[in-house]
Amino acid sequence: MDLVTVWFLLIAVLWTGYLVLEGFDFGVGMLLGVLPRGDHRQREKDRRVMINTIGPVWDGNEVWLLTAGGATFAAFPEWYATMFSGFYLALLLILLALIVRVVCFEWRGKIDSDRWRAWIDRGLIFGSWVPSILWGVAFGNLVRGVHLDNTHEYAGTFLDLLNPFALLAGATTCLIFLTHGAVFLALKSDGLVRERAARFASVSSVATLVVAGAWAVWAQVAYSVGWTWIAVAVAALALVAVVVATRTRREWPAFLASAVAIVAAVVLIFGSLWPDVMPALDPANSLTAADAASTPYTLRLMTWVAVILTPVVLLYQGWTYWVFRKRISAHSIPEPTGLTFAPKVTSADR
């Protein structure tokens, strides 16, 4: 296999890691506005249970995105340049959402006040919904092809990106992540949150199957090549398995099937792109992987780096999941330790 193909596959692997892992923490973030019930105190407890299921891992999950971005820059500079400048406003919104999300996770418990938490939760919910939809819109446009000129520069407008196919892709990723987050919560929490998450997943998985199935078939028929029917079939079977597993309350199979569906979707997306990395509406202007690639020297170097380091990353990230394997329930949550902005009067002030 030549180096350009290897790197095309490696970029797909990095996006898979990102979407499978951050997918469920996006889902948990979106569900913060959906699952908590009861009075004010109970809702706060529910939210803390939910946030703490991903507490130790969401930051590590997000690095998969930065690695995918950095690796695209190193291995396919033309792809990085065309895609990031072309999808400018979509990426701007994603960046704003991710910035808000990062600080909200880390700062939420620092101040013990209802007003503070209300603002933070708005940030977490906004920061989870926006990228969940927009990543789908971006990938939808990649698959569909965009308006590129003969120097591979994006020549369309922001509104061109909001076409029906890409919007359906946005709905697809959003639903997939909602279900993925719900089955993750059912697996990682205990008590009322676990029950509600399981019930939510048993409904949302049906909607996901319908919408994602429709999008996958559309993508396959309109934009892909023959062999990716396999990916469509695997995705469909996996989504059916999620429906069955959530209705029969089998938590591990539900989560694994949901992860398989995401992997199959990535295979479909990247399979439909190849040998292009950015198909153009006018095929003569398409940016191919070979056109976009770095030199063999850089690709070989980066192959060594990736082949050595990626398994190590998987190892210690896997270990982290093992260390924090315990289910989180309302009993696990300690009293708030945050301060209030008004300082207490200490003996030193007297």
Place this chain on the structure above:
Amino acid sequence: MDALDIARWQFGITTVYHFIFVPLTIGLSPLVAIMQTVWVVTGKSRWLRLTKFFGKLLLINFAIGVATGIVQEFQFGMNWSDYSRFVGDVFGAPLAMEALAAFFVESTFLGLWIFGWDRLPKKVHLLTIWAVALATNLSAFFILAANSWMQHPVGTIYNAQRGRAEMVDIGAVLTNSTLLAAFPHTITAALLTAGTFVAGIAAWWMVRLARTGQAEKARDVYRPAVVLGVVVMLIGGIGVALSGDQQAKLMFQQQPMKMASAEALCQTETGPAFSVLAIGNLSNSCEDVTHVIQIPGLLGFLADGDTNATIQGVENLQQQYEQKFGYTDSAGNPISYQPNLTVTYWGFRLMIGMGVGSAALALAALWLTRKGRVSDKRWFGRLGIIAIVTPFLASSFGWIFTEMGRQPWVVAPNPNPSGVDGVWLLTARGVSTSVSAGTVVTSLVAFTALYAVLAVVWYRLMHRYAIEGVADVEKDVSPDNPDRAGDDAEQPLSFAY
């Protein structure tokens, strides 16, 4: 303003902002690791309490550094796509290596450290904060490798057919002489920042307690933190001066225009004086500058170790650049190869001045804490707080100086010494041509507004946690603590969001 100017403003604002938080993270994570190590080795509770206190400040700061770092990686492609096409083969590699080798470690092990107090054996938990500390420093190395290549391209050839720079030697890129000077300079500056931060807060608290009759607590907890902070300040301060001197000597050879501009030196001179204060108008013409205070011979000594060295002036360099790179750009406008004089001149001086500022705290602190003393001098507590700000400003001015001083280049042509010839790019040629000025304005406004809000919240949180002080008691919740009776199945987590 056109898209180029706006994109430059955006890069400047987002980068300077990002680098307010980064030096504190780079410097404070090893300091917290040292505090925790002393606790694990000696078992003295004050070090656990200090670890938790400064650990909270570290985490508040870490979050905003991570959040603003995402923008850094994306905006090359968004605003500078022609730059990305030109440099990607070389420049992308250290960025990808940073993510794979350093950033993954940082983020994953930080999660383990935050949530792992009651899950991991004490020594394993200690290793997690050291992993974070090493990875933040490794991150800095890769990012500086990328930046140093822009200052002084090495290990690269120019491919005229593809119109891009292509890497031929990663070893040269990772051992770039510019990098080997910039990395210690950045790390020691970060240590100075964090040392001042720890010493400043602890000094303020020590004075506060000593003045309210709690000298014992001041001596028990805050005095050791002052001493640790001051030791790190001295190491960082001496290191930053030595590495800065070496960096400047290198820069006189590699980027003579940047240094001539920083000195407002018009004509090539032998044995030039070092300008301490100069006045002029903002026309960016060095002929309009009047040097008010000068130290004879010092500039030559700083540049070359010889008071009689010959230093090239701005106007002579402009002529050399015109002959080599052309008088006009593709639109027929004359090219000025001279960076903004006011910004480079003052950026350089303010960087040094602010760096020296924190030395005042270090010297005062050494004297006032000699032989086990604690101080109750009110001015000393105030000095501690004021000094905290100075290394942050020094870092910002340093980056403004070195990045503005490279203009009009984004990849500077500087074959001497040991650099490659033929690889350069004007900043004006790097900007995204498919992105309209209106779009860049939108993102500039959005980032600036969000960053302003976050800065206020960050400051309020840091301030609030600093004035809360070190807790009187911190429980050792590690699983290998024999006092921690009973199984933990029904125990709440020791830490949760």
